Amino acid sequence: MLPAAFLDIAGAAKTFGSTAVLGGVDLAVRRGEFVSLLGPSGCGKTTLLRIVAGLTAADAGRVTLDGLDITRRPPHRRDVSVVFQSYALFPHLSVAENVAFGLKARGTARSSVGPTVARFLDLVQMGAYADRPVKALSGGQQQRVAVARALAVGPKLVLLDEPFSALDRRLREAMQIDLKRLLREVGTTAIFVTHDQDEALTMSDRIAVMNRGRIEQCADPATIYHRPATPFALDFVGTSTRLEGRVVRTLGDEIVVTTPAGLLRAPGHYLPGSPVLLGVRPERITLGDGGGNRVEAVLVDASFKGARVELHLTAGGAPVLVEAPALPEGAAPGAALTVSWASADTLVYPAGEAA
Amino acid sequence: MRNRPDPVALLALPALLYLGIVYAVPLAGLLVGSVVRPGGVTLAPFADFFRDPFHWTVAGNTLRVAALTTLVCLAIGYPTAVALARARGFAQAAILVAIILPLSVGVVVKAFAWQIVLRRDGVVSQILVGLGVWDEPQRLLFTEAGLVIGAANVFVPFMILPVYSVLKTIDPRVGEAATTLGASPLYRFRKVTLPLALPGIVSGIAFVFSMTASMYVIPSLLVGDRFQTLATLTGRSFLFMRNEELGSTTAVVLLALTVAIVVGSTSLSRRLGGSS
Incomplete structure (x- = not known):
């Protein structure tokens, strides 16, 4: 072969x-x-x-x-x-x-x-x-x-x-x-x-x-x-949102992780209590509640990239990066936004490796 | 506005004045002195000079010693320049000091040191006998070989430094590119390194050759009166024989020969380096 x-x-x-x-x-x-x-x-x-x-x-x-x-x-x-x-x-x-x-x-x-x-x-x-x-x-x-x-x-x-x-x-x-x-x-x-x-x-x-x-x-x-x-590799290639957290329980093939941005689900098998690092690519995150992982965030800044808009948010003190087709109507820095992504799009790494 | 000279050019004025007074004026006097005789301007002194076979020997001695010394300096100096250009940090500083420091030791002191080294029971003789090159100790002092060895010792920095200054500007990747394209080390040297180093080699040759052809103290101390060069003959004519006519003639011959060879070799190497 x-x-x-x-x-x-x-x-x-x-x-x-x-x-x-x-x-x-x-x-x-x-x-x-x-x-x-x-x-x-x-x-x-x-x-x-x-x-x-x-x-x-x-x-x-x-x-x-x-x-x-x-x-x-x-x-x-x-x-x-x-x-x-x-x-x-x-x-x-x-x-x-x-x-x-x-x-x-x-x-x-x-x-x-x-x-x-x-x-x-x-x-x-x-x-x-x-x-x-x-x-x-x-x-x-x-x-x-x-x-x-x-x-x-x-x-x-x-x-x-x-x-x-x-x-x-x-x-x-x-x-x-x-x-x-x-x-x-x-x-x-x-x-x-x-x-x-x-x-x-x-x-x-x-x-x-x-x-x-x-x-x-x-x-x-x-x-x-x-x-x-x-x-x-996550860090060096492309941009991403990175959230450090700890596994609280397992749900079949998924884990539930407590992070500064709230409780998030991700695919993987880890023992409860394990420290993990979660990553999400910016274009995987959508504005509004689309199911899966849902985070309440505050808009910090938006940069216009031509075809798309890059939104810098913060959720529980952690930076969240979103790439959206357009800025939501009337959104200004300080506005509260709900963002979400599929739990399958969450990348999981054992923590400590990043250091 | 258009024709106003660049004021920066004035910075060359002190050097020009100095060279004019201590170099150009005496040189003009020498040139005039070599052709002006009672009764007018004549080239007869040169005709007389070349009619004497002894003068041919003297000119031959001068060119042969200068050429051999230049060759020895090139053979020793080129690898040293390569090592110097490749070395880094302390090693490079050490090599540079080793090359430049001896320049601060006077030629007379060096020549006396060589008298010790080159005599029959000197270091060189003992080594050559020890290696089996010679059957019995020989004296190098007062021979032409001894003169070339001594002169090369004095002048080799003037070969190393210009070659080094050119080599260090060559991007080492250029040689590596030649290698990865399939050039053997010899091919790379012939087609890349040598043509790129040529300007440095040419200045080194010009320096060493002109200095060796006109050296006076070293042959006087290492060979003595039996071996005359154009420079020592010029010196003797002025200082001992009080024959200023002969002195200015030999001086002009030496000047003409040196300039011709330096200019000739420069343009020749330019032409060789220009084609591939």
């Missing part, structure tokens, strides 16, 4: 000085898949990327690519391209020479270098700039050249280390869509490192949420968003 993974990372560990940057990470990637490593800075995502590329030696663990154990293979013989955050274009070469570099280094026949370079420059819409020096390009253009350069050698795997972080938002969003389409066209397997949850949700087939040198959850974007496996 288990298909053999194209890239298989097993027990990758790395310690710098006395800091454990990676604590035995496992990750399997299928051929053609686009996987994001998502996490805050210092979570070990770039170190994991560098271990796969062979630029950093792991203290322990094994990396297998396309059936070959490449753990000890030098980086120039791995067939793994990297697109760096700083682009790292060759400043002394032209755009076309940058893209041709990897082909020439691998001894590709001279006659096929030119057409390949032209094809990849066209794919990133940089064909008109072939003879320009790279220093004369804008950030977005350099980015495109870096992607073309990495893909032109036909790597088994391309690693992208926060490639859009230096671009402004509008350009970044355009590039995200372009890159996703390009990678699908070329059919390259890709690992994408980012700290931007929107970027990860937009682009990935699967997201590995990383925290403190571990993968907390690895799943498709919808699962990551709707069913975050840990409080960290």
